[in-house]
Amino acid sequence: MELLDKESYHLGHLPAQATSAVAGRVLADIADTDDRIVVFTADLKYSNGTIEFEERHPNRFFNVGIAEQNMVSMAAGMAATGNITYVATFASFLGLLCCEQIRTDAAYTNLPVRLLGHHTGISFGYYGSSHHATEDIGIMRGIANLGVVCPCDAHSFEQALRQTVDVEGPIYFRLGRGRDPDVYTPDMPWEYGKLSVLREGKDGLVIANGIMVVAAMEAAERLSNEGLDLSVVDLHTIDPLDVDNLASQVASANKVFVAEEHSTRGGVATTVADTMVDQNIADVELIRIGFPADEYSEIAAPFYLYRHYGLDADGLVSRISSEYK
Amino acid sequence: MSADYDRLRERANFVRTETIRLIEIAKCGHYTSVFSAAEILSVLYYHVMNLSDDPDWPDRDRFLMSKGHMAVGVYPILADLGYFPKDWLDTYALLGSALGDHPDMRKIPGIDFSSGSLGHNLSNGVGMALGLRLRNSPARVFVIMGDGEQNEGQIWEGAQAASQFKVDNLVGIIDRNELCLDGATEEIMSIEPLADKWSAFGWNVHVIDGHSIHQLVDTFESLPQDSKSPQLILAKTVKGKGLDFMEGTRLWHVGLLAGKDAERAVAQLQ
Numbered sequence: 001m002e003l004l005d006k007e008s009y010h011l012g013h014l015p016a017q018a019t020s021a022v023a024g025r026v027l028a029d030i031a032d033t034d035d036r037i038v039v040f041t042a043d044l045k046y047s048n049g050t051i052e053f054e055e056r057h058p059n060r061f062f063n064v065g066i067a068e069q070n071m072v073s074m075a076a077g078m079a080a081t082g083n084i085t086y087v088a089t090f091a092s093f094l095g096l097l098c099c100e101q102i103r104t105d106a107a108y109t110n111l112p113v114r115l116l117g118h119h120t121g122i123s124f125g126y127y128g129s130s131h132h133a134t135e136d137i138g139i140m141r142g143i144a145n146l147g148v149v150c151p152c153d154a155h156s157f158e159q160a161l162r163q164t165v166d167v168e169g170p171i172y173f174r175l176g177r178g179r180d181p182d183v184y185t186p187d188m189p190w191e192y193g194k195l196s197v198l199r200e201g202k203d204g205l206v207i208a209n210g211i212m213v214v215a216a217m218e219a220a221e222r223l224s225n226e227g228l229d230l231s232v233v234d235l236h237t238i239d240p241l242d243v244d245n246l247a248s249q250v251a252s253a254n255k256v257f258v259a260e261e262h263s264t265r266g267g268v269a270t271t272v273a274d275t276m277v278d279q280n281i282a283d284v285e286l287i288r289i290g291f292p293a294d295e296y297s298e299i300a301a302p303f304y305l306y307r308h309y310g311l312d313a314d315g316l317v318s319r320i321s322s323e324y325k
Numbered sequence: 326m327s328a329d330y331d332r333l334r335e336r337a338n339f340v341r342t343e344t345i346r347l348i349e350i351a352k353c354g355h356y357t358s359v360f361s362a363a364e365i366l367s368v369l370y371y372h373v374m375n376l377s378d379d380p381d382w383p384d385r386d387r388f389l390m391s392k393g394h395m396a397v398g399v400y401p402i403l404a405d406l407g408y409f410p411k412d413w414l415d416t417y418a419l420l421g422s423a424l425g426d427h428p429d430m431r432k433i434p435g436i437d438f439s440s441g442s443l444g445h446n447l448s449n450g451v452g453m454a455l456g457l458r459l460r461n462s463p464a465r466v467f468v469i470m471g472d473g474e475q476n477e478g479q480i481w482e483g484a485q486a487a488s489q490f491k492v493d494n495l496v497g498i499i500d501r502n503e504l505c506l507d508g509a510t511e512e513i514m515s516i517e518p519l520a521d522k523w524s525a526f527g528w529n530v531h532v533i534d535g536h537s538i539h540q541l542v543d544t545f546e547s548l549p550q551d552s553k554s555p556q557l558i559l560a561k562t563v564k565g566k567g568l569d570f571m572e573g574t575r576l577w578h579v580g581l582l583a584g585k586d587a588e589r590a591v592a593q594l595q
Contacts, residue, residue, distance in 0.1 A: 035459075038456070038459065059459070060459065062455070062490065064486055065485070065486075065489075067482040067485070067486065069448070069479050069482060070448045070451075070479055070482035070483050070486055073445050073448030073449050073452065073479070073483070074448050074449070074451050074452030074455070074483075074486060075452055076438075076449055076452065077438065077448065077449035077450060077451065077452030077453035077454075077456065078452035078453060078455055078456035078459075079452075079456070080430070080437070080438060080449070080452075080453055080456070081383075081453050081456030081457050081459075081460060081462075082383065082456070082460055083456045083459065083460070085452075100442060101445065101448075104439070104441065104442050104445065105439075105445055105448075105449060108429075108431075108439055109430055109431060109438070109439050110431060
């Protein structure tokens, strides 16, 4: 049926959007010359774009239906036979529903299983808290052997996939909704395990990752017009953590703002706080800007939810400037 | 290859006597869950599975114990096959040992996948069998499950996936000893009709006496190849088989036979 209203759409109409277009294409490209690559999804090949992998490598694509725990365990078993396995589903289901399969079958065994968790944070908007992932970094960074990386855009996601093919153990990729605007240009360096300094300023430091990076950059730009000169660091890799660089960045600032689409307990701010304690960094103020640790989300479309919780550029400008009054 | 039934019977008893010896080191262990599966282990490791001296040989058949608490009965076999020194067994459960109540594939040569949390290894086995198929290996994957473990939802996720992907290099085995920890499976959380359930999930089901060496050998040898279906052996067994005071009771799921009691048990097995 031809749709008459320009706002109507169905699953066949979703455009090839930023990060959501990356997984299928990049993994299929890698698999063209590497027969160890296998991709799984749980009835979400349109949502996460793995359909492109299926089209190009149908014998190495497994759609396991709506059975996420089985998917993670199957991927671990397959990784034990010389393959490198990628599973893609909603982040909320990976960190919470599949936590034990990730820990016991993929991490305890230290197998090359790649967990692509998309639609992190509150990006699902009015789908509600069942589909939100605001605890996943806290869960994943507590699991030994498991890498944790939160790319903020298509370029950095592609770099993260390409740079980690031969990493020995499992890795969790924390991904946004798939429509994330570009932060990096193709010529900018991005290195797994190394933080990226995106902007340097003398008045304070904003640490962000994932979708909060673009908001942090916009906020820093606007605040610079008001005379506030902020550094912005993309702390994309939570594990292995770039401890030395993080410590030196934090130690050279008076105020450190951590902006994250995650609970303020257990995520990026907690990672920074751990580093400050462990490295004996005193006299630096840590301000946590994230999802409230003791709440479940209100209902709204993503744009309005981000605004409600102050997790957009406006919210960051307002919160950061209030700390300098 | 013709089977040496007397030897297979002797190796099953070797599994039982070694289990008694190792658990006495640890001072606590899962005798009965090993004893119900001792003949299955013997027939698999000493007759059915295609193995070599190299525990990492890519084309070896795999054995996954989803009921990981039977590992104490598998370790003596792996040492017997030369995969690690026999004196490792003397360290069972002691600080620094590779060998614990549940098996760790990263520490123990010959363990094909770690386990311990029930319900996982069938899914691991489905992935492993598909991975071997992708790599054009002729190897098969054998996954033994407990009967109480059939309560786990993930078992049935794995069962439907094996059928969907036509994983015919996968053999599931259920050690149907009728008891879980708290009592009879049918009283705690019924799993019957088990054969019908697995058939309904698309598996070829073979119901046999899990203590009959002849039936085990015949069944494993006659499993179809290239059937496009996974195979399920529903092995009717007795929990604690071999020791009259252990057979069919839930009380010995975990326990210790120390000193004279261990000697008496070994004597009864001879």
